[in-house]
Amino acid sequence: MSRKKAAKGKGSSKSPKPSPSSGRTAKGLAAAGAPSSALVYPSRPSISNSGEFYDIAFKVMLVGDSGVGKTCLLVRFKDGAFLAGSFISTVGIDFRIWDTAGQERFRSVTHAYYRDANALLLLYDVTNRASFDNIRAWLTEIHEYAQQNVVVMLLGNKADSTHDRVVKREEGEKLAKEFGVPFMETSAKSGLNVELAFTAVAKELKHRTMKEPDEPKFQLQEYVDKEMRVASCCRS
Numbered sequence: 759m760s761r762k763k764a765a766k767g768k769g770s771s772k773s774p775k776p777s778p779s780s781g782r783t784a785k786g787l788a789a790a791g792a793p794s795s796a797l798v799y800p801s802r803p804s805i806s807n808s809g810e811f812y813d814i815a816f817k818v819m820l821v822g823d824s825g826v827g828k829t830c831l832l833v834r835f836k837d838g839a840f841l842a843g844s845f846i847s848t849v850g851i852d853f854r855i856w857d858t859a860g861q862e863r864f865r866s867v868t869h870a871y872y873r874d875a876n877a878l879l880l881l882y883d884v885t886n887r888a889s890f891d892n893i894r895a896w897l898t899e900i901h902e903y904a905q906q907n908v909v910v911m912l913l914g915n916k917a918d919s920t921h922d923r924v925v926k927r928e929e930g931e932k933l934a935k936e937f938g939v940p941f942m943e944t945s946a947k948s949g950l951n952v953e954l955a956f957t958a959v960a961k962e963l964k965h966r967t968m969k970e971p972d973e974p975k976f977q978l979q980e981y982v983d984k985e986m987r988v989a990s991c992c993r994s
């Protein structure tokens with residue numbers, strides 16, 4: 759797996775405008791050899807950096823205010839699910855990850871990335887009210903620059919910080935409902951829902967691409983809710 763750093767910067771989270779924070783992109787590649795992708799591919803397979811065959815490529819970006827935990831979430835995902843191999847065997851998708859421009863002067867680069875992103879993981883920090891308030895502005899920007907059918911998932915990160923929490927889970931759920939996007943809380947620190955966030959998005963993208971005409975639509979929020987129920991049963 760490769761991880762390139764293009765540029766990175768800090769931004770204020772006080773402004774109602776989205777702060778000029780970094781977007782994190784990940785290129786997802788459906789590995790033809792993986793069990794869950796045992797479908798007929800339309801074109802000749804290509805070979806990924808990790809030496810696996812793939813036929814479709816997805817681009818996923820992590821966006822949100824500076825300091826919400828985008829890099830940490832990626833690092834957690836990369837070091838956990840990806841390296842353990844479970845992600846590839848679950849959804850048949852390989853991820854290549856790199857950081858993109860963060861500072862205001864690189865903003866046009868980030869906008870350019872939006873245009874061909876297949877999915878956006880939009881993060882706020884549950885200990886930072888401003889990062890939550892800025893989500894509306896982020897969504898406006900996404901509607902302006904991203905493809906119409908981009909998959910967007912809202913993530914309330916740092917859910918482990920119980921003492922410092924200022925944004926309730928219900929507020930995240932309400933906002934997500936208002937905008938019709940799936941939602942979950944995550945923790946890059948504890949690993950809570952990190953793999954699930956990436957897996958759910960990857961499943962949605964894969965399903966959209968390979969769905970048979972009479973197959974029912976993949977219900978992303980239903981999948982997330984079910985997986986979270988299963989995980990909480992296992993914990994108790």
Ligand SMILES: Nc1nc2c(ncn2[C@@H]2O[C@H](COP(=O)(O)OP(=O)(O)OP(=O)(O)O)[C@@H](O)[C@H]2O)c(=O)[nH]1
Binds near residue numbers: 768822826830860944
């Ligand atoms: N408690 C806790 N801290 C976290 C979590 N995720 C990130 N952090 C901390 O939050 C700070 C910012 O994390 P980053 O991953 O650098 O945030 P970012 O969104 O990439 O920030 P920019 O690069 O400025 O855009 C660091 O001090 C992390 O240790 C989390 O899930 N829980």
